[in-house]
Amino acid sequence: MNLVQRALKALRRSAPARDPDANRLPFVGMTMAGIRMDADNAVQIAAVWACLRYLSQTVAMLPWNVMRSEDGKGAQVQSKNPVQWLIHNRPNPECSSFQFRETLVHWALRHGNGYAEIERDLAGRPYALWPIHPDQVCPERNQAGRLFYRVKLPDGGGTVDLDAADMFHLRGWGEDAVGVDFMTYAAQSLGWAKAVQLFGASFFGNGANLSGVVTSKGKFADGALDRLKIEFGKLYKGVRRSNQTAFLDNGMEWKPTAVEPLKAQMIEANHFLIEEICRWFGVPPHKIAHLLRATFSNIEHQSIEVVQDSILPWVRRLEDEADYKLFGQNRMGLYTKIELRGLLRGDFKSQQEGFEVMRRNGVINAEEWRALVDMTPMPADVGGDKYVMQSQNTTLEQLGKEPPPPASPASAPAAPSHDEALAQSEIDRMAEEAADAEAAA
Incomplete structure (x- = not known):
């Protein structure tokens, strides 16, 4: 049954949503951590940047080819x-295949969707692929x-459909024809990570990192408060002078109030948030240089x-979209394939053993190995x-069977039987005796 016949018999009874881009969750904006989170400032978090870089660049560096399966030839x-030139070499004059895939995967990770216009020639064949930022597409x-x-x-300049x-x-x-906005779902986790990042930066760069306050039982004399501020500035101003103690007079006493970063578990929180971000992106922590448990x-x-x-x-998302959009209805056995074999190789010794x-076993020859x-x-x-x-390999059908006798060469004479051999030896003996008698006479 061809596509036309299938279309004539098909009848969809459900109605799709008119606006497939609508999100289930409202835009978060300001998170509970007090940080405004969007797709741009999230990239300032090191773990987010590393996850985006790893996934987008790894997919972009793999060979992408147009394939056809032929009978008997694989x-x-x-x-x-x-299409081979578009996906393997140059989708358009302004970017390479690596840059094209890196951009689209990056957008799809951050915004849920990556778009590119398929420019076609007069015959309807793909001529170029032009990336379009997701903010421009509805x-x-x-x-x-x-x-x-x-x-x-x-x-x-208006809009174009x-x-x-x-x-x-x-x-x-x-859940529909488009992907969901990643930042809407991950905003609270990313906002927490951003708040920890800013807190750590401000702890060392805020100027006066007090570990306590000094209280006075009496009233300050004229100029005493100014002198106190100068004294605190000398002792606490800057990173190198942080967490010092001021020795003052006038009955003042020391009361520690600051929470040390170690007691606040800043390091543990950073480790946890790195793993939390990796869960959102589906990237193992060791791939973004977090080797705590590796x-x-x-x-x-x-x-x-x-x-x-x-x-x-x-990889499958890219292949499926290319197979459907770049070859048309009459594909003639054509499809695209992104080669993953290079990523599945082990170390050099394991690779050579494979x-x-x-x-x-006759799967490859020496030229293919090289x-x-x-x-x-x-x-x-x-x-x-x-x-x-x-040479000792055989088929399953031949197991348990007696091997056939080796075939004799056609030019070799047939071996004599036992009786024939005895008769010939008797004739040879009699001939020798007659020769001896003649020689004696």
Whole structure:
């Protein structure tokens, strides 16, 4: 059944939301920690920056190719396909494939969505991909329920509507056709982290970091208060003079009031908030240089595990959108694939042992092995393109069967039977006796 027949038989009974971009939660703005949180100042938090950088740059650096599965030949890279140039080399004249994916994944992580206009030629083929900031895009539905994107033009140029087929939409986590605003859900956790960051900065840079106050039982004499301020300034002004004690007169006594950062568990709070931010982004702490609980015995396996849990979901989002939007309805077996093999390799020794197993079992040849480790081809007369396998290997059907006798060469004479051998030996003996008798005569 083709698409036209399916469309004639299809009848949707539910009605989609006219405004799919509506969030379930209201915009938080000012958090309970007293910090105003949005998608821009959240990036000032080191853990947020590290998570954004790791996910966006890791996805952007992986090879992205147009593939076609051919019978008997496996999947082959379609280097001459126009889409191959867009996704692998240059989506548009202003940015590379790395920068394009880095930008879209970054936007999708911060805003829930990453957008790029698909510029097409007169034949309807993709010609360029132009990123559009999420603040400029508003997804909507028309009267028929079809999704389109209303884009605000810069400098008060009005708006322009783009069909869904002409918008490359990298959708983050969400419940409808668009992803939810990440900052709306994570605002309180990020606001807490930002407050701890500002508190630590102000503790060292606020000037007078008092560890207590000095009270007087009597009234200050003329000029005594000014002298007291000067004395406090000399002792407490600046980071190097913080937490000093003033020795004063006039019956004054010392009362400690400050809470030490150690007692306030500032270090523990920072560690907890780093892990809290990693939970929001789905990034293991060791990938953003938080090695508190990482060990050398498990760090390699955690690095491989993060590919499945953190990188693969964004890879699939990019592949699915490209497969649907860049090839049209008649794909002719074409699809895109982002290669993850480089991230799944272990250390050099484990990597070479894996290659050796494939080589020994005839999966790869010497030339393919050298290509995997970026080595030059072997000389043509060496035979590096041959596949080898151990000779004792057999199929499951042959197990338990007696091996067939070795075939005799066609040119070799048949071996004589036992009787024939005895008769021939008797003839040879009689001939020798006759020769001896003749020689004696």
